[in-house]
Amino acid sequence: MISIESGNSVGMTLSPSASTIESMCSSNSMTDKKMEDLPSTQSQQQTRSYFHRPRRRKRSSPKGNNCCTYYIISYIFYLLLMAQKEFTKMMKNVNTEALQIVAAGIAGMLLLPSCYTTGLIMTTPTIASVWDGPMIPLGCFCAAVLLKLEKRSEQYPLAQVGSLLLAVGGSLIVLLADFIHGNDHKNGAEKDAGMDHMQFIQGNMVLSGVVAAYSATALLQKQLTHYPPITLTGWMFGIGCMGCFGSLLLDSILLGGNLTGSTLGQALSQLHLALKTSPTFRYGLLYSAYFVGGACFAIASYASSHLESSVITLFAACQPPMTAVLEWIWEGKGFGWKKVLGMCCVCCGMCGFTYIKRIESHNKHHKPGP
Secondary structure (H helix, E strand, O other), X not given: OEEEEOOOOOOOEEEEOHHHHHHHHHHHHHHHHHHHHOOOOHHHHHHHHHHOOOOOOOOXXXXXXXXXXXXXXXXXXXXXXXXXXXXXXXXXXOOHHHHHHHHHHHHHHHHHHHHHHHHHHHOOHHHHHHHHOOHHXXXXXXXXXXXXXXXXXXXXXXXXXXXXXHHHHHHHHHHHHHHXXXXXXXXXXXXXXOOOHXXXXXXXXXHHHHHHHHHHHHHHHHHOOOOOHHHHHHHHHHHHHHHHHHHHHHHHHHHOOOOOOOOHHHHHHHHHHHHHHOHHHHHHHHHHHHHHHHHHHHHHHHHHOOOOHHHHHHHHXXXXXXXXXXXXXXXXXXXXXXXXXXXXXXXXXXXHHHXXXXXXXXXXXXXXXX
């Protein structure tokens, strides 16, 4: 509202009413408060946004996650049960004797010569003879007892173990005597040019595979005594040859010959060249095939039908004494009292072990009925 007031002044003046002035003052105060409430600078905006507490999001209920986990675990267990059923069905249809023949061929014709040759290169002939001779009967007896294929003597347990250790110890004495006698005739340069410790450890680890492979072959042959020895030996030779060529082929394709040292093509070319140019290699190959491999494993297969595996492998302890005898016959080397002592220990230990086995077998077959 605008009122016209008269006064001493010549002209007229326009003045707002009281209510209009009050409304204008109140609107100005409200805008001032709003301007004060707003942050003045950018730093204040950042400070207020920093201290502003975010809203909490609603979490999903754990019931859904638990159900998914339960279903996943149940499905995994179902798959495991189905796989177990299929495996049992497959094992019922599998010929276990065929698997035993395959395992005997791989152990006796592939792993045994491979481990022995590799260990012989990495160590010395004396160390290789220790693993190939006296350690085989000890390892085979321990494996047969642990696998419950054989039992310790109930009447003479200490005498049985003592006779076995006596035979093994006598064989070691012969080997050590031969080793010491051989080192006495070496010059200083040959003695200093020894192997390093890492190569020595690796070579012994490889040679321990000789004991495992020979023991496995002897125990498997004992389970396959109903097959003719020559037939079983032929199957083992065939499986060993296939395993050898298969390993060379896989090494050639996947590793480029890093594992075996040569590819399959290189091995075949070297074999052809050696057969063509070296008569010694031909004679050595025939001797190894017919006598060292064929005759040895055929005799072992035949003996498995009459003797236990621990008795058969006990004759491996005779290798060092027989080697000493052949050296005396062919090369004229003397025995010495250490070698004679070792030979006597081997003979006494073998006689005691086989005698206890014979008593146990006699008592078992002539046991009175109830």
